[in-house]
Amino acid sequence: MTRDKQIINYAKGLLKISLEDGEFSEERASAVLQYLEKNPPRKYASVLKEYLKLVQREVANSTAAVEHAGELSSSAIEAIKAKFSAHYGRKISVTTRQNDSLIAGLRVRVGCDVYDSSVAGSLHELEATLS
Amino acid sequence: MSSVIEQIEQQIANLQTKTVQSNTGKIVTIADGVAKIDGLSEAMYNEMIEFPGGSIGIALNLEEDSVGVVILGESTHLKAGDEAKCTGQLLSVPVGKGLLGRVVNALGQPVDGKGPVESTESYPVEKIAPGIIERKSVDQPLATGIMAIDSMIPIGRGQRELIIGDRGTGKTTIAIDTIINQAKINDVGLASGDENFRPVYSVYVVIGQKNSNVARTLGVLEAADALKYTILVSAPAADAAADQYLAPYSGVAMAEWFMSNGMDALIVYDDLSKHAAAYRQMSLILKRPSGREAYPGDVFYLHSRLLERSARVNEDNGNGSITALPIIETLAGDLSAYIPTNVISITDGQIFLETDLFNQGIRPAVSVGLSVSRVGSAAQIKATKQVAGKIKLELAQFRELAAFAQFGSDLDAKTKAQLDRGARIVELFKQPAFNPLPIEEQVAVLWGIQNNYYDDIDASKIVAAANSIREFFTTRKEALLTSIRTKAKIDDELQAELKKAYDEWKPSFV
Ligand SMILES: Nc1ncnc2c1ncn2[C@@H]1O[C@H](COP(=O)(O)OP(=O)(O)OP(=O)(O)O)[C@@H](O)[C@H]1O
Ligand SMILES: [Mg+2]
Numbered sequence: 001m002t003r004d005k006q007i008i009n010y011a012k013g014l015l016k017i018s019l020e021d022g023e024f025s026e027e028r029a030s031a032v033l034q035y036l037e038k039n040p041p042r043k044y045a046s047v048l049k050e051y052l053k054l055v056q057r058e059v060a061n062s063t064a065a066v067e068h069a070g071e072l073s074s075s076a077i078e079a080i081k082a083k084f085s086a087h088y089g090r091k092i093s094v095t096t097r098q099n100d101s102l103i104a105g106l107r108v109r110v111g112c113d114v115y116d117s118s119v120a121g122s123l124h125e126l127e128a129t130l131s
Numbered sequence: 132m133s134s135v136i137e138q139i140e141q142q143i144a145n146l147q148t149k150t151v152q153s154n155t156g157k158i159v160t161i162a163d164g165v166a167k168i169d170g171l172s173e174a175m176y177n178e179m180i181e182f183p184g185g186s187i188g189i190a191l192n193l194e195e196d197s198v199g200v201v202i203l204g205e206s207t208h209l210k211a212g213d214e215a216k217c218t219g220q221l222l223s224v225p226v227g228k229g230l231l232g233r234v235v236n237a238l239g240q241p242v243d244g245k246g247p248v249e250s251t252e253s254y255p256v257e258k259i260a261p262g263i264i265e266r267k268s269v270d271q272p273l274a275t276g277i278m279a280i281d282s283m284i285p286i287g288r289g290q291r292e293l294i295i296g297d298r299g300t301g302k303t304t305i306a307i308d309t310i311i312n313q314a315k316i317n318d319v320g321l322a323s324g325d326e327n328f329r330p331v332y333s334v335y336v337v338i339g340q341k342n343s344n345v346a347r348t349l350g351v352l353e354a355a356d357a358l359k360y361t362i363l364v365s366a367p368a369a370d371a372a373a374d375q376y377l378a379p380y381s382g383v384a385m386a387e388w389f390m391s392n393g394m395d396a397l398i399v400y401d402d403l404s405k406h407a408a409a410y411r412q413m414s415l416i417l418k419r420p421s422g423r424e425a426y427p428g429d430v431f432y433l434h435s436r437l438l439e440r441s442a443r444v445n446e447d448n449g450n451g452s453i454t455a456l457p458i459i460e461t462l463a464g465d466l467s468a469y470i471p472t473n474v475i476s477i478t479d480g481q482i483f484l485e486t487d488l489f490n491q492g493i494r495p496a497v498s499v500g501l502s503v504s505r506v507g508s509a510a511q512i513k514a515t516k517q518v519a520g521k522i523k524l525e526l527a528q529f530r531e532l533a534a535f536a537q538f539g540s541d542l543d544a545k546t547k548a549q550l551d552r553g554a555r556i557v558e559l560f561k562q563p564a565f566n567p568l569p570i571e572e573q574v575a576v577l578w579g580i581q582n583n584y585y586d587d588i589d590a591s592k593i594v595a596a597a598n599s600i601r602e603f604f605t606t607r608k609e610a611l612l613t614s615i616r617t618k619a620k621i622d623d624e625l626q627a628e629l630k631k632a633y634d635e636w637k638p639s640f641v
Contacts, residue, residue: 122149125151
């Protein structure tokens with residue numbers, strides 16, 4: 001699998017078009033896809049794959065994926081949203097998923113940054129320092 | 132009572148609110164100990180990357196949206212999709228005297244089954260070499276115990292002297308002899324209670340050698356009781372390329388501890404040819420562009436930044452030193468191949484070992500013509516200079532004449548005398564492996580050749596004669612040897628005593 005510079009650059013261009021005020025817009029993305037379908041470029045499949053990867057990364061970078069054990073109040077979600085939006089200087093949306101294996105607390109992932117305040121995480125760390 | 136409970140509750144609350152931030156990524160591909168990782172957007176060059184199962188890697192290629200990481204040690208348990216984490220730390224290894232007598236891997240972890248290493252400090256493996264201001268020129272000798280080297284190609288503390296030759300020409304033996312000799316000198320010096328005595332601690336770095344060789348070397352060092360002053364950093368052929376790449380830097384970090392604490396260290400890299408090959412392997416898998424002999428473009432920097440870390444620092448910086456003996460293996464004596472020329476140009480001289488000489492039984496097989504030491508003569512002790520000043524020239528002339536003498540039978544008296552003398556010097560310099568000689572014994576033996584005491588002894592008996600004179604000196608003239616060592620030069624008094632000793636010995640040797 002060789003990565004073609006041209007394809008990457010083309011996909012990057014597509015991603016840029018899919019942004020609205022620096023934010024990913026589903027509407028624009030579907031317009032891009034429609035256009036591609038009508039005018040398939042060279043190596044269509046590779047372009048789509050590259051585009052998918054870029055979109056996934058873009059979405060991950062503007063989403064705080066929250067895992068929580070126990071209940072999570074909507075005020076807490078709002079607080080998380082506000083805090084991370086300020087920290088990253090962009091609008092961050094929040095997705096939540098209950099994960100009881102964390103025992104208690106939260107784990108938030110934004111792009112490749114992970115913020116872990118769960119009990120399971122602290123226990124892991126303790127384990128690592130002891131071994 | 133209730134206040135204690137409150138305290139505990141408070142602590143638990145703190146525990147829960149403690150947030151650990153980490154930068155992570157996922158393995159996209161992994162092969163041959165090199166992983167390509169998606170994410171890790173904050174990774175630094177040379178940063179330690181943590182993998183599941185406690186594996187450690189080094190970030191070497193930072194690309195736009197991925198990071199190339201070489202994994203140290205075992206990597207077979209890792210698979211695509213596994214999470215990798217930045218640690219925010221550059222790689223470092225334990226340092227200190229607790230490592231002496233131990234065998235450790237490239238990460239400084241013990242591999243000799245003697246329990247954990249006692250060490251409270253650690254040093255980064257990559258460090259900028261001392262600058263110009265901190266340095267001082269070489270002025271203290273580092274005796275190898277090998278007569279041919281100490282008299283003709285002397286090495287000083289803080290020097291970098293390359294040992295180069297084809298396979299099986301005795302390169303490792305010279306390095307091990309030097310380590311053993313340091314241990315002997317340390318034993319004598321520390322026992323003497325001399326406050327100014329500076330011991331030399333050795334670090335022997337094994338790169339890409341067979342485990343059987345490493346075991347043999349370890350056995351030799353143990354048998355000579357030299358291991359107690361030595362750290363063995365081992366990255367044998369069975370280790371991952373990344374470990375072999377890292378081992379010399381780990382070793383020099385351990386040596387740097389001695390230097391920055393005002394002590395002297397000796398480091399042997401055995402050998403840098405295999406180091407370059409391991410780096411080439413890593414670079415090719417990382418898909419870095421390759422150049423001459425398929426080595427990556429920065430292979431020169433690979434060794435220059437390593438060898439520059441050997442230095443002699445001045446009094447303001449602790450007065451310590453690191454002497455380096457890198458080893459390079461050549462193919463068919465070719466000094467002009469890529470890696471040999473690179474390393475020759477970085478070092479302060481080389482000891483070239485020749486297969487022909489080795490096979491003729493002239494061991495150590497040091498080639499006089501092609502070996503040099505560019506800075507060491509400043510550090511040579513006066514006594515050796517006095518007795519061996521002309522020997523290198525005489526030997527070089529002998530080699531030239533010997534080539535001509537094969538054709539003609541009629542030789543004038545002067546040529547014949549030169550040939551006779553040369554043949555005796557060659558014999559005199561033969562020295563068995565792992566048998567380094569103290570400098571005072573070397574001086575005593577060489578004084579004899581300078582003063583023509585061997586001229587009437589048959590060339591085939593020179594080795595026996597040299598052994599006999601050494602035995603004579605060590606058993607009967609110990610005081611004389613000691614005063615050669617302490618005075619470090621031959622004054623009129625010593626001159627007379629040496630003459631007396633030789634006159635006494637000569638009739639006893641038939
Ligand atoms: N001065 C010596 N006198 C007698 N034998 C020696 C001497 N030096 C080396 N040898 C012998 O020569 C052999 C090769 O020596 P050594 O392993 O030091 O060479 P090398 O150049 O390091 O080899 P390699 O290329 O395999 O690393 C060994 O068996 C060793 O005992
Ligand atoms: Mg060897």
